[in-house]
Amino acid sequence: MALVLNEEQRFLQDSAREFLAANAPVESLRTLRDDRDALGYCPETWQKMAELGWASIILPEEYGGLDFGFTGLGVVMEEAGRTLTASPLFASAVVGASALLLGGSEQQKTDLLPRIAAGELTLALALEESQHHRPTHITTTAQANGDSFVINGRKTFVIDGHSADHLLVVARSSGESRSPQGLSLFLVPREAPGVSVQRTIMADSRNAANITLEGVEVNAGALVGTLENGWEVLEPVLDRGRVALAAEMMGLALEAFERTVEYLKEREQFGVLIGSFQALQHRAAHMQAQLELCRSVVLQALSTVDDAPEQLPLLASLAKAKLNKLVKLVTNEAVQMHGGIGVTDEFEIGFFLKRARVAMQIFGDTGFHKDRYATLCGY
Amino acid sequence: MTAPIRRDVLQDLEQFRSEARQWLEANCPESQRQPMTAADQYYGGRNAEYPSADAQLWFERVRDKGWICPEWPTEYGGGGLSAEHAKIIKEEMKAIRARTPLYSLGIWMLGPALLEFGNESQKQQHIPAIINGEIRWCQGYSEPGSGSDLASLQCKAEDQGDHFLVNGSKIWTTGADKSDWIFCLVRTDPDAKNQEGISFLLVDMDDPGISTTPIALISGESEFCQTFFDNVKVPKENLIGELNQGWSVAKALLVHERKLMSELGSESPREILVPSVAARQYLELDDGKVVDAQLRSDLVDYDMEMHAIGLTHFRTFEEKLAGVRSAAPLVMKYVGTEAEKTKSELLLAILGSQGLGWEGEGFNRAELDTLRLWAMSKAMTIAGGTSEIQLNVIAKNILQLPQS
Numbered sequence: 001m002a003l004v005l006n007e008e009q010r011f012l013q014d015s016a017r018e019f020l021a022a023n024a025p026v027e028s029l030r031t032l033r034d035d036r037d038a039l040g041y042c043p044e045t046w047q048k049m050a051e052l053g054w055a056s057i058i059l060p061e062e063y064g065g066l067d068f069g070f071t072g073l074g075v076v077m078e079e080a081g082r083t084l085t086a087s088p089l090f091a092s093a094v095v096g097a098s099a100l101l102l103g104g105s106e107q108q109k110t111d112l113l114p115r116i117a118a119g120e121l122t123l124a125l126a127l128e129e130s131q132h133h134r135p136t137h138i139t140t141t142a143q144a145n146g147d148s149f150v151i152n153g154r155k156t157f158v159i160d161g162h163s164a165d166h167l168l169v170v171a172r173s174s175g176e177s178r179s180p181q182g183l184s185l186f187l188v189p190r191e192a193p194g195v196s197v198q199r200t201i202m203a204d205s206r207n208a209a210n211i212t213l214e215g216v217e218v219n220a221g222a223l224v225g226t227l228e229n230g231w232e233v234l235e236p237v238l239d240r241g242r243v244a245l246a247a248e249m250m251g252l253a254l255e256a257f258e259r260t261v262e263y264l265k266e267r268e269q270f271g272v273l274i275g276s277f278q279a280l281q282h283r284a285a286h287m288q289a290q291l292e293l294c295r296s297v298v299l300q301a302l303s304t305v306d307d308a309p310e311q312l313p314l315l316a317s318l319a320k321a322k323l324n325k326l327v328k329l330v331t332n333e334a335v336q337m338h339g340g341i342g343v344t345d346e347f348e349i350g351f352f353l354k355r356a357r358v359a360m361q362i363f364g365d366t367g368f369h370k371d372r373y374a375t376l377c378g379y
Numbered sequence: 380m381t382a383p384i385r386r387d388v389l390q391d392l393e394q395f396r397s398e399a400r401q402w403l404e405a406n407c408p409e410s411q412r413q414p415m416t417a418a419d420q421y422y423g424g425r426n427a428e429y430p431s432a433d434a435q436l437w438f439e440r441v442r443d444k445g446w447i448c449p450e451w452p453t454e455y456g457g458g459g460l461s462a463e464h465a466k467i468i469k470e471e472m473k474a475i476r477a478r479t480p481l482y483s484l485g486i487w488m489l490g491p492a493l494l495e496f497g498n499e500s501q502k503q504q505h506i507p508a509i510i511n512g513e514i515r516w517c518q519g520y521s522e523p524g525s526g527s528d529l530a531s532l533q534c535k536a537e538d539q540g541d542h543f544l545v546n547g548s549k550i551w552t553t554g555a556d557k558s559d560w561i562f563c564l565v566r567t568d569p570d571a572k573n574q575e576g577i578s579f580l581l582v583d584m585d586d587p588g589i590s591t592t593p594i595a596l597i598s599g600e601s602e603f604c605q606t607f608f609d610n611v612k613v614p615k616e617n618l619i620g621e622l623n624q625g626w627s628v629a630k631a632l633l634v635h636e637r638k639l640m641s642e643l644g645s646e647s648p649r650e651i652l653v654p655s656v657a658a659r660q661y662l663e664l665d666d667g668k669v670v671d672a673q674l675r676s677d678l679v680d681y682d683m684e685m686h687a688i689g690l691t692h693f694r695t696f697e698e699k700l701a702g703v704r705s706a707a708p709l710v711m712k713y714v715g716t717e718a719e720k721t722k723s724e725l726l727l728a729i730l731g732s733q734g735l736g737w738e739g740e741g742f743n744r745a746e747l748d749t750l751r752l753w754a755m756s757k758a759m760t761i762a763g764g765t766s767e768i769q770l771n772v773i774a775k776n777i778l779q780l781p782q783s
């Protein structure tokens with residue numbers, strides 16, 4: 001039964017909620033932001049998360065993983081969405097680890113996955129080259145040079161790009177500039193000569209970077225997957241990322257919604273609780289309906305990763321588009337229904353609003369996924 | 380990582396699925412796998428005529444197989460199967476696009492309530508007749524002055540010793556002029572507070588004093604009626620549940636009605652709209668892509684919504700099996716019927732001016748039907764509790780927002 005959590009997963013949910021409330025509430029993100037923290041996340045908390053097994057949740061046991069599957073990961077992502085917890089979980093333990101799992105050589109897997117699982121090593125995917133998610137529009141080049149490759153190009157919106165130990169760089173070794181053919185993936189140490197990283201301060205106070213690669217030389221062992229067939233790895237990796245992100249957005253939406261409903265039961269105007277106004281009730285009820293639909297979509301998408309990967313593209317686009325729309329609706333309404341206090345920085349609801357907008361852009365906005373879904377359906 | 384289902388149970392279900400598939404393949408006539416319109420629906424009843432010989436054959440085969448109501452107890456003529464088995468039958472019928480052999484308010488609404496609240500002799504009398512399609516039922520709830528505010532209903536039943544004397548009228552009674560019996564909400568205690576003085580009564584429409592007047596709808600059909608009760612004598616044994624406790628029966632029944640309505644649109648939209656040649660031939664495509672960007676965007680929104688609704692139906696089913704309670708069932712009537720309206724608007728948009736023909740030459744049957752269905756779809760968010768009432772219920776029961 002893919003659409004109901006089993007006992008183990010519910011247990012994980014409870015312990016994740018407890019842990020995050022105690023160790024990484026929204027307040028922690030505010031502190032990281034206000035202190036202009038150089039790393040952008042709390043390494044002690046990340047270490048504890050890794051000890052709980054979260055960094056290895058999707059990894060097979062042979063690589064030190066928990067092998068708990070994507071539904072298990074989704075539970076943790078959702079809880080981290082409720083607390084807006086900044087950590088390398090998404091970029092490294094989901095996206096990076098998936099790339100190695102799906103495309104890595106045995107050598108790469110045995111070298112790197114156990115360290116990712118332990119939270120010692122982090123990865124970041126250096127993909128985007130423009131302000132919109134266009135995963136095949138790659139002009140960064142990788143030129144063969146004897147046994148090695150030389151990479152040149154610029155990347156933007158690289159999640160955790162300023163803090164990750166290794167970058168997973170998508171580069172073109174042949175093919176037209178917008179074609180999925182001819183793409184290759186390379187592991188590049190962030191400190192490698194020729195890599196310059198500029199951290200970008202985003203609305204959500206989480207971590208991203210612009211990265212320039214100038215004559216960066218890597219050897220053939222850095223190639224993840226086969227040369228020019230990077231898309232075969234990249235596409236399912238992106239889909240896994242989209243699904244995990246959808247789970248995070250589910251948690252974000254639930255938290256923002258629940259806080260708002262609580263507020264409607266506390267705030268009095270005109271001598272009554274504002275939650276008694278039908279103008280607000282119907283909007284809240286409509287959101288509840290959408291939350292229910294999205295809950296099913298997310299659960300199905302998560303289980304599709306493990307149980308029916310051939311359907312993953314459709315489900316991932318469904319999940320990302322639906323959740324994009326959900327978080328937009330819910331965060332806008334959450335602010336509106338809080339009245340004046342909703343637009344203050346002191347009040348946490350604004351953090352949800354801002355994270356929602358960044359999450360909506362990562363790995364494809366609503367338009368991108370609607371187009372992909374229609375195309376997959378044949379129209 | 381799925382909840383443990385025992386392997387032998389799974390094997391049994393798979394075995395059942397393949398048997399069901401074979402049986403349906405062998406027994407469902409080809410004509411009963413084609414898209415249908417209202418004229419093809421078989422409702423049963425005393426005066427029923429089968430829409431076609433194949434429809435009769437198909438109905439009788441399913442009835443004899445015990446699959447009209449697969450989940451109902453065998454002692455009343457049901458199939459006695461589990462929810463999982465019943466779901467398999469439903470899925471396999473859907474897979475070959477088999478028509479529903481018997482349309483029946485008795486199956487969808489009254490039966491489940493009778494099984495829950497009826498006494499033994501009431502079940503014996505009514506359930507087999509529902510399953511066998513012998514009696515056609517209609518629903519007498521709404522009144523001219525009581526729609527959303529159903530509990531304010533005035534149609535009264537006075538205790539006359541061995542019988543009730545019923546006076547008043549019901550409105551929007553779907554199929555009243557073609558039905559044999561009506562299940563009604565009537566006021567039995569005029570002094571009690573609204574919901575507390577209401578009883579649930581079954582009335583034979585052949586009884587003297589009952590009359591019906593059809594009402595024409597915007598779709599051109601007259602599917603429903605105003606139903607008048609003029610000194611109708613109803614035997615006491617036709618009371619379901621306790622006197623003045625009819626509201627709880629009605630509430631239970633409403634759950635079934637809303638569930639049904641939420642499933643109306645649960646066919647995959649991609650089956651109806653896009654790959655269906657019928658709709659596709661009207662779409663302007665370029666390189667396989669819908670040219671009209673707005674239409675394409677609306678189509679995806681709708682497809683995604685339906686995809687999500689379909690998954691949520693699955694989820695509620697799995698939750699039921701797992702004994703998990705969630706808010707999902709309470710939102711389904713709202714989202715399902717709103718989507719149904721959206722679908723009709725999309726079909727009109729796709730057909731353009733060819734979708735606007737009312738009757739006569741120049742339009743084929745599918746085009747004419749599309750428009751009539753579009754008109755009918757407007758009723759979906761009204762019947763069975765309007766969308767606004769659904770939102771009120773969600774706000775109150777799920778969100779527990781303060782009531783004014």
Ligand SMILES: Cc1cc2nc3c(=O)[nH]c(=O)nc-3n(C[C@H](O)[C@H](O)[C@H](O)COP(=O)(O)OP(=O)(O)OC[C@H]3O[C@@H](n4cnc5c(N)ncnc54)[C@H](O)[C@@H]3O)c2cc1C
Binds near residue numbers: 270274340
């Ligand atoms: C940027 C900014 C500048 C401002 N500048 C000033 C200023 O210079 N001077 C000043 O005096 N004030 C100022 N205000 C205050 C502003 O007028 C109030 O925020 C506004 O009147 C709403 O009141 P509230 O914040 O208490 O929200 P509430 O009244 O508590 O409203 C909360 C939510 O309930 C809804 N609601 C309330 N009553 C009803 C109802 N009867 N039916 C349906 N929904 C209802 C509201 O629409 C809102 O969504 C400012 C506010 C902002 C955001």
Ligand SMILES: Cc1cc2nc3c(=O)[nH]c(=O)nc-3n(C[C@H](O)[C@H](O)[C@H](O)COP(=O)(O)OP(=O)(O)OC[C@H]3O[C@@H](n4cnc5c(N)ncnc54)[C@H](O)[C@@H]3O)c2cc1C
Binds near residue numbers: 551
């Ligand atoms: C196709 C169809 C078939 C039907 N079949 C049957 C049948 O077989 N048997 C039967 O008994 N009835 C039947 N009905 C009747 C149906 O149950 C009622 O139409 C429905 O309950 C609404 O009542 P009403 O028409 O009196 O509208 P009203 O209750 O007068 O509503 C008018 C408008 O006001 C809104 N409104 C009302 N109360 C509130 C509120 N508290 N908050 C916000 N908005 C509100 C409504 O949402 C609606 O938009 C059928 C209706 C249709 C359309």
